[in-house]
Amino acid sequence: MRLSRYFLPVLKENPAEAQIVSHRLMLRAGMIKQASAGIYSWLPMGFKVLRKLENIVHEEQARAGHMAMLMPTIQSADLWRESGRYDAYGAEMLRIKDRHDRDMLFTPTAEELITDIFRAHVGSYKDLPLTMYQIQWKFRDEVRPRFGVMRGREFFMKDGYNFDLTKEDALHAYNRHLVSYLRTYERMGLQAIPMRADSGPIGGDDTHEFLVLADTGESEVFYDSAVTDIRLGERDIDYNDKDQCRAVMEEFTALYARTDETHNELKFNEIPEERRRSARGIEVGQIFYFGTKYSEPLGATVQGPDGKPVPVHMGSHGIGVSRLVGAIIEASHDEKGIIWPEGVTPYHAGIVNLKQGDAEADAACESLYNALQALGLEALYDDRNERAGGKFATMDLIGLPWRITVGPRGLKNGVVELTSRRSGESEELPPEQAVEKIAKIYAGHRVSGL
Amino acid sequence: MRLSRYFLPVLKENPAEAQIVSHRLMLRAGMIKQASAGIYSWLPMGFKVLRKLENIVHEEQARAGHMAMLMPTIQSADLWRESGRYDAYGAEMLRIKDRHDRDMLFTPTAEELITDIFRAHVGSYKDLPLTMYQIQWKFRDEVRPRFGVMRGREFFMKDGYNFDLTKEDALHAYNRHLVSYLRTYERMGLQAIPMRADSGPIGGDDTHEFLVLADTGESEVFYDSAVTDIRLGERDIDYNDKDQCRAVMEEFTALYARTDETHNELKFNEIPEERRRSARGIEVGQIFYFGTKYSEPLGATVQGPDGKPVPVHMGSHGIGVSRLVGAIIEASHDEKGIIWPEGVTPYHAGIVNLKQGDAEADAACESLYNALQALGLEALYDDRNERAGGKFATMDLIGLPWRITVGPRGLKNGVVELTSRRSGESEELPPEQAVEKIAKIYAGHRVSGL
The missing domain is CATH 3.40.50.800 (Anticodon-binding domain)
Structure with a gap:
């Protein structure tokens, strides 16, 4: 691309509204322009980076054997009433009435709809395991959107869902996602540390958040400094091998690393003092195992090997793709501007x-x-x-x-x-x-x- | 992909709700599943085709020198009030109130927002010509959505916008788009005939629709049969060469080819009788030149060579990417099922x-x-x-x-x-x-x- 013909509206001044460095640099480098509060247009260079991140996520999902699909942004409220989340979700859900006065919403996540697809088409344990995902625009009507694409209202997210016959299989899916997420972030030039977290409105027993350490992070995190020395690197991992995936999961989660929601002072103090760290972190992904929380109320069952119907074990997994653009800049810049990692740079x-x-x-x-x-x-x-x-x-x-x-x-x-x-x-x-x-x-x- | 592990929920029966062949076959071949009226989930094989079409459009836009970017789906009503289209658009626009009771909408098209980006960042005639486009989800709240993805409410569309100093330059952009659209459709295995059309709510003087002939088309079309013999083929066209682009435009639009909106019986009868055809067509794209219709009310001016501000000449251009999946099937199937053209087949x-x-x-x-x-x-x-x-x-x-x-x-x-x-x-x-x-x-x- 020749710069004389490119649309790269670089700003000389620091925009007053930008409180954090990624927001400031994305505006100054002509990557985004605010359309409304918390809603952005992605100008050519910003879009180029966003698309590269999207493609990296697709490539790593395919490598792990997960199938890409796409669900609509506008969904009917009916399914959400069935799961009980329509009322539970609160004011962050963007609620809409269509011209026939039907209750619709802009999807903040898609457990209900994917479960509906599953129950309509999958009947036998022989069709399992099954993992599908999408990368699609989501909306959360934040009261005070800020920090640019880091905490916007309309955001681009990968969300995946696994369906398994047993808890053991579902935990393999959990571990497999952990491995593939680690690889995804490393390709983007990021170290994202899996930390035991709280499950929030998604629910469930097991969940890890992936956090990038950065002073501007919204979460307070506590960890053993030795955790930052571990890398996945070029290891060849067979995603179908349960033991291999579990071993990686154990290696990356054995050391203490938690967000403030699950922080345990007693356990933290067991770490040798010189390795105890508290810092700020940016959440760039999360994986959940929630068993039959959605399959039971929504009736997502399969016929088991003994002919009896069993509710499937599920998990879901998310990567904040648009937020990652900001997170990468928070983790990689200097006083002159952005420093793109080679894996995601808009131009080589x-x-x-x-x-x-x-x-x-x-x-x-x-x-x-x-x-x-x-x-x-x-x-x-x-x-x-x-x-x-x-x-x-x-x-x-x-x-x-x-x-x-x-x-x-x-x-x-x-x-x-x-x-x-x-x-x-x-x-x-x-x-x-x-x-x-x-x-x-x-x-x-x-x-x-x- | 091994079919034993693929999510391909093939239906044996013809779904009762599907009135046209593409809708029927997309449901039967497990490509889509309806989520709500006129709103679909794209299952893995459907998504794979959709993504290929998206990539073909991106590749051909890049070849023509157009820059990809992305605008949000949820926009503020303010800009649409400025252009006067907020009230003019009618019930097809999905109107939304956010938690702060601000008027928002799900964008059906983006002339206003792109013009806003332009006026904020482009000040001089030296920054022209400029053409940007996006491929993004749109929403039109149809009263009676039907025919599957052919007339859905949430749909995936490429929309592009050119900004030029003079009418002559803007007409070159028009011709360049016509050429690049022809190439795009041919790569998809389609013959799409540019036909003089009506400009509808976009407005403007010059507009052509691209129509694929098919019995199930929503438009009645009238044409000289000789027009179906013209192909772009492998010609090497320099998109910067005004004469070359105009010559292609003239070649493809010289013969009579019109939709019923612009049909002229007298002119039609000048065609030798054996070449007069009336048929049905599916609209898969449209290009517009509308001069200063948006740049004047929205104040999108540049400083001209003489130092005086001049409103820019604009056009917009659309390709219905999700609708094309249906159109290709309408044009290419038999009683056993779909017949994918090589350029877009989900698997080779x-x-x-x-x-x-x-x-x-x-x-x-x-x-x-x-x-x-x-x-x-x-x-x-x-x-x-x-x-x-x-x-x-x-x-x-x-x-x-x-x-x-x-x-x-x-x-x-x-x-x-x-x-x-x-x-x-x-x-x-x-x-x-x-x-x-x-x-x-x-x-x-x-x-x-x-």
Whole structure:
């Protein structure tokens, strides 16, 4: 993409309404624009990141054997009355009357509807296990929406649901989700720590929240510092293998890590003092096992091996996809702007032409731009007639991990400059080698296209 | 995907509520399930097709130089009051009050909001031309929703908006969209004929609808039969070249082709009698040029080259993505079921194992399944313990274009059977050759992943 033709409305001033850094930087980098309180438009660069996160979630869900589907945003109130949640949900649910005066709502979550689909079509234990998920817009009518996409009213969320014959199978689904969520966050360049949490309006016995440590987090968290040393990394995990998945779950949840809702001072004090930590965390996902809480009232049963009907064991699992855009920025920025992890950057590299209009510099930039594209890498080429300082400031603000700077002086020596946004370090090298190096960096960070 | 683990709730009976073939087949093939009147859940196979169509639209929009972004589904009524459409839109607009009693709505289209984004961020003619689009869920509260996804209330739509300095530039945007829409439909295996239409509540001077001929179409159309012989095909078109785009527009719109709203009997009778046709058509897209209709009331002006503010010339463009799933089925099916065009099929090939449990047949199927996957092709492998007749009926119903049938008898001679869903023709050939042939067929039909 050429910056001269891109819609990237960068702001020079800090917007007064933005209280936290991700909100400020998303507005300043031209990623979002508020449409109403807590409701945002995603401008081209913001949408590009959102879509990459969506695709990473889809890819990791497919790898775990879960099936993508999609439920509508507007649902009838009837099912919610059946489960008892229509009244229980309170003012956060956006309630709507259609033209025939029927009670509808904008779905904040979809346990009822997926259970309705299940009970209509699944009759036998032989059809289990079954896990389906969607990535769809949700609405929660927050009293005081704030912090940009971190606590908006309309938000983009992955929600998944598993149906199993036994508690044991359902707990495997729980563990499998824990593993696949860890992989999802790591691909996004995030460390998200599973912490024992409270189940809230979803209900159920077992639940873990995934928290990204950041000063601006809404939750107070308490943990053993050793938990931050664990990584999933490149381990090859068979999602059908119950023991493997359980082992990962146990490894990641053995050490103390809890939100304030479930914090236990006595247990916390058992941690060696030098490893006791309290900090702030951003919630980016949650998994639940809630047994037959929905299957019983909604009549989601299957015929068991003995011919008798049994209610299925269920769980649900959520990743806040739009909120993750903010969380990644909270976890990865400096005073100049965003620093995108390679796995989610909107463009793989920026090209800065120091002397637009200079025939040689222009030709070198074009050639770099084309060479990167030929390798399936996306470059953002700043081809505007601006001073170098302004171009650097824009690149730093929008946070592409790698920048190639092209100027007449370097070209005389056959080199361009390759700069890491994160470290600030630069090296001079011939253009072909810069392209090769960038291609190598991104070899492990490919997401399927838009 | 193995059918034994897939969620594909195929119905044996014709659902009573489905009046047209696409609705019937989408329900029978387990693609959708009604959630409320005119509102559907997309089950895994339905979602897979929907997502492919979405990706084709994204790819073709990017090729034309248009930028993807995303606007929220819930919008404030304020902007719609400013444009005067809040009252004009009538009962089809889903009106909502949030918890603070503010008037909101579920967006049926987004001219107001995109214009608001434009006026906030674009100030100079140098920032033009600019075209942005989104693919987002919309809602129209139809009195009598029917025909499944063809006339639902919640629907998935691409809507794009161009901003230009002059009428001439805006007409180039119009022509460019016409070309890129033609390419989009052709990739989906559809012939969609641009027909002069009425502009309805969007307004404006110039508008064409794209219609797919089908008996179940909601519109009566009149055309010169010669128009159905024109194809875009593999022509290489430079979307920045005004003359090239205009030439394509003229070629495709020179012959008489109109909906009943703009039909002119006198002009129609000028067509040689043997080429005069009246038929039914399904509307799958529409493009508009409406000049300054929104930019003037909403104050979307730029500073022109002479320093004076000028309202921008605009157009908007829509493709009904969820409706296209139905339209493709209306245009491509037989009495046994759906016949997917190669460009949009949920799976590239089906594998039918005639003797599940037979070691040799099972091994041959696994090997075919893996060989196709290794080439990036998706297979649906019917590995259930069902009789051959049932397996064939399911494959015919869900309509994958190519089926590989594997049985002990063929394997003895080293062959499997490759069958075309469209022609019904089969040939016997060694498994490797079947894979090669399928790979060759799909070489020109790749869509970026999920």
